[in-house]
Structure formats: structure tokens, C-alpha cells
Amino acid sequence: MGKRSHAETELRPKKKSKADKASKDKSSKEENGTSDSSKTTYTQASALSDLPQSQIDQFLEEKVIKITDTSADAPGFRPLLSFDYLPPCNSDLYAPLKSFPAPTSIQAATWPLLFAGRDVIGIAETGSGKTLAFGLPCLKKIMDSKKSKKEYHPTAVIISPTRELASQIYDQLVKFADVAEAGVTCIYGGVPKDDQRKALKTAAIVVATPGRLKDLQNDGSVDLGKVKYLVLDEADRMLDKGFEQDIKDIVAPMPVSRRQTVMFTATWPKSVRDLAATFMSSPVTVTIGGDPSADPRANTRIKQDVEVMDGRDKENRLIQLLSRSQKGSNPEKVLVFCLYKKEAMRIERLIKMKGFKVAGIHGDLNQTERFRNLDAFKSGAATVLVATDVAARGLDIPAVMLVINVTFPLTVEDYVHRIGRTGRAGANGHAITMFTEQDKNLSGGLINVLKAAKQDVPESLLKFGSTVKKKQHDAYGAFFKDIGTDKKATKITFDD
Numbered sequence: 001m002g003k004r005s006h007a008e009t010e011l012r013p014k015k016k017s018k019a020d021k022a023s024k025d026k027s028s029k030e031e032n033g034t035s036d037s038s039k040t041t042y043t044q045a046s047a048l049s050d051l052p053q054s055q056i057d058q059f060l061e062e063k064v065i066k067i068t069d070t071s072a073d074a075p076g077f078r079p080l081l082s083f084d085y086l087p088p089c090n091s092d093l094y095a096p097l098k099s100f101p102a103p104t105s106i107q108a109a110t111w112p113l114l115f116a117g118r119d120v121i122g123i124a125e126t127g128s129g130k131t132l133a134f135g136l137p138c139l140k141k142i143m144d145s146k147k148s149k150k151e152y153h154p155t156a157v158i159i160s161p162t163r164e165l166a167s168q169i170y171d172q173l174v175k176f177a178d179v180a181e182a183g184v185t186c187i188y189g190g191v192p193k194d195d196q197r198k199a200l201k202t203a204a205i206v207v208a209t210p211g212r213l214k215d216l217q218n219d220g221s222v223d224l225g226k227v228k229y230l231v232l233d234e235a236d237r238m239l240d241k242g243f244e245q246d247i248k249d250i251v252a253p254m255p256v257s258r259r260q261t262v263m264f265t266a267t268w269p270k271s272v273r274d275l276a277a278t279f280m281s282s283p284v285t286v287t288i289g290g291d292p293s294a295d296p297r298a299n300t301r302i303k304q305d306v307e308v309m310d311g312r313d314k315e316n317r318l319i320q321l322l323s324r325s326q327k328g329s330n331p332e333k334v335l336v337f338c339l340y341k342k343e344a345m346r347i348e349r350l351i352k353m354k355g356f357k358v359a360g361i362h363g364d365l366n367q368t369e370r371f372r373n374l375d376a377f378k379s380g381a382a383t384v385l386v387a388t389d390v391a392a393r394g395l396d397i398p399a400v401m402l403v404i405n406v407t408f409p410l411t412v413e414d415y416v417h418r419i420g421r422t423g424r425a426g427a428n429g430h431a432i433t434m435f436t437e438q439d440k441n442l443s444g445g446l447i448n449v450l451k452a453a454k455q456d457v458p459e460s461l462l463k464f465g466s467t468v469k470k471k472q473h474d475a476y477g478a479f480f481k482d483i484g485t486d487k488k489a490t491k492i493t494f495d496d
Helices: 018-030 053-062 095-099 105-115 130-145 163-180 194-200 210-218 235-240 244-251 270-279 311-325 341-353 367-379 412-419 437-452
Strands: 009-011 065-069 120-123 156-159 184-187 205-208 229-232 260-265 284-288 302-308 333-337 358-361 384-387 400-405 429-435
Touching: 053 065, 065 105, 095 163, 105 120, 105 130, 105 284, 120 130, 130 156, 130 163, 130 205, 130 229, 130 260, 156 210, 156 244, 163 184, 163 205, 163 367, 184 194, 184 210, 194 210, 205 210, 210 244, 229 270, 235 244, 235 260, 235 270, 244 270, 260 270, 302 437, 311 333, 311 341, 311 400, 311 429, 341 358, 341 384, 358 367, 367 384, 400 412, 412 429, 412 437, 429 437
Parallel strands: 120 260, 120 284, 156 205, 156 229, 184 205, 229 260, 302 429, 333 384, 333 400, 358 384, 400 429
Antiparallel strands: 009 065, 065 284
């Protein structure tokens, strides 16, 4: 996270006295400062403050939540254990939340900080409710500003790595946007720009992929000089896809002093830490599920079964699994992953030939076809969706009960994100993976993921070995080594 003059301290939210809260509120209101964040006030609900500390401690321990603050005067806000503790809002902004029993862990921990205007880094598994975690404070911030809309001047920008994820975020936000009277638009490549240019004229919130947003920024279609709320979603994935320079170019005109920045990521490699240090000011780091690391971690609510087999047996096994899950009047939603588009097309034809309701989403389809097939799966018109890794990240498809990996992906990171399409929003999930001898170079990483999620590791997988192969660099292959510049030189002495 870069060098800082003060030590990073782990916070346990402490009960604040009413005098402390009043003092904080007063000082916050009196600050003129250079930051909108400093003018944002958040008063903890009295009912939340009155809860015994033991209940807060138990919640943090059970949900494995760690809050680390770099601020010298960290207020120690308590997590929102219930929607009842949300800050007052003079509208029906919170009405759609009634369909959920309680905030997810990442929502409970980050909402107080985001409502208070702090920069936040959220590190959490896929399917943990991150969209509403950053989306609800964004909408409330726009409502509270009470400023008229200005053409070409969005208030909030949310950047995501893929078109599918951007569309998913957009679909979530529009459920709340009418109440907030905040126009939301979704910007991504592969479609004509004219309609997007028109939408940008009145949009308060822009959800976008980096490439298309940078194009529209360069041709003058959008001015990001008034952005006060910036979200980088799945930051690790955006860096993996080579978007770092695009992100820097997009963020450059945004006012640093008046901008609140939020970053969500599933892993915490050095590249993401460096990005956070570049764009954020004294951020609070919220980690769900254990200490942040550079290694992929699977959702512990997903039951992972790995079946080691001969590649020639895959299709018969797939049909067996589908026959079991699709029987009866209420078939399960099943997501079937393949590695390449030709394989996906062949598997889709096989499933269709066997009489199952199937749709596909892969690189050979245009964007309209992909969205149409995805909608069919979401609505239940198709109960099996065959996909390549284009669908592995970000898609929040309700009630996916089973993920089947017909072919293991190229990386263990992609495996984690594939199976993360089930077990979302606090539900349990199931993933079945077909593993062959051709995949043995990835056995070590897979074994580590299984062990970290407390899953059974089959003996047939252990025979391939538990050594983790080094991730290859695009240019330098397996010889690439990411060494920090702060590492001291080692003195080497030769014998006479």
C-alpha cells in the first residue's frame, strides 16, 4: 500500500460515547477542507451503539472480518448487523433491500465507512454482495448532494473488467436509481457509440469497461472532471487483462481532493497494492474470510468435488450429472464450463441432442446473442448454460445450484472464479470438476484451493503432486520473477 508515516493498525469497532459522536459530527460539519469526503457525515444509529461489544466481537469473528485503518484518528464504526441501522434517508431508497434477510459481510463492514466518505479497499470472495456494498452509498451520496444534473459531467464512475460484469452492475443499480433520481448508463465495447454518447449527457452514474470509456473520453464525449465517487471493481482482473494504463488515463482528470475512491478485489497481489497506493488517500482495508493474500481463495460455502478421469469419459459423465440435476418438474440451474469456444459449441449441441434446455455464451456469439442466451438462463427458459471463461467473472445469476467444469481452465484463478458463479449471496453451492492427466501441472494450485476451503482432496489428485507451478509472464514465460524494488542486495562470497 506504499510507505506511510504511521503504522497500519487493525481496528475492532468500539462503542462510541454520545459526546464523542457529537464532537465528531460537529468537527466534520465545520471542516471546509478540500475533500467532499471530509464534508460527508455519518452518525452511527443509537440502537447499534447500544449493542453489547460482545455481540459485535462475535459477528466479526464468525464472519471472519478484519478492518485495518491507516488513519491516525480512526472512528471505529461498528458494522451494520441489520438494515435497520442504515443512516436515515428521506425516500424509498432502501425499499428493494426488503427482499434480503440482512447485509452480507462485505456490506455490513464497508457501508459505515463509505457512508462516512472514507476511501475503502474491499477484499472478498466472489458472490459476496459487493455491487450493493459500493452501489448503495454511491446512490445516497448523489441524493444528498441535491445538485442539478449537468451534461457531460457524471458524478460517479464504476469501472469493471468485462462487458458482462458491467451489465450486471448496471442491472443492480437501476433497481434503486429511480428513487435516487440518478441516471445510470452502461458503457462497453462491441456496440455503436452514438447511443452511449447520448446517454452520457444526462447520466449521473457511469458503469463502464476501461477501453470504451477511454475512447469516449478521448473523443470528448464525456468529461470526468466532476467525478466524486470512483469504483474499481475486480481490480485484480483488470490488471491481469492489461488495463492499468487505461485506468490511469481515465482517472487522471478526476479531482483528487474531492473524490472518494473504492476498490474491490478478490486477491491482494503487489500490483493491486501499488494501484491502491496511486489512487487512494488513507484507505480502510476490509478483508472478508482471512488475511489478504495474492493467492486465489474459493468460497467456503461451495462444495467442491474433483473427479480424476480419462478425457474420453467426460461426455458420458456430463450427461449423467445433467440427468440427475434436470429430473423432475423443477430442474436445477447448471452452468457448464468449457475451455475453448469450439468445445463449448460441441458440448452445447450434445446437451441439446439429449433433450435438455440449453443455451450458450462464448466468443463466437455477438453481444446481442450472448445477452439473449444469458437472459434465457436467468429466466429459466434454459436451465443449462454452456460457457467459456468469458462468463467466469462477475456474472451474478440467481440460484445457480451447480457448476460443472468439463475442461479445467488455464489457471487456478480462473477455476476459483468459475465455481464462484454458485454459492452466491450467502447460499450454498456445488461444483464438480473433471480433471485429467493433461491438467496435472495445475494440480498443486488446485490442491491448495481445496485445502484452504476445507474440502476433501481425492487421492487420485494427490498422485499428480502438490507443487505449485509458477505463473507465467506474457513476455518472459516461466522464467519471469516479480521482485520488489525495495529488496536489499545479497553479498556473495566465493571460496578461494
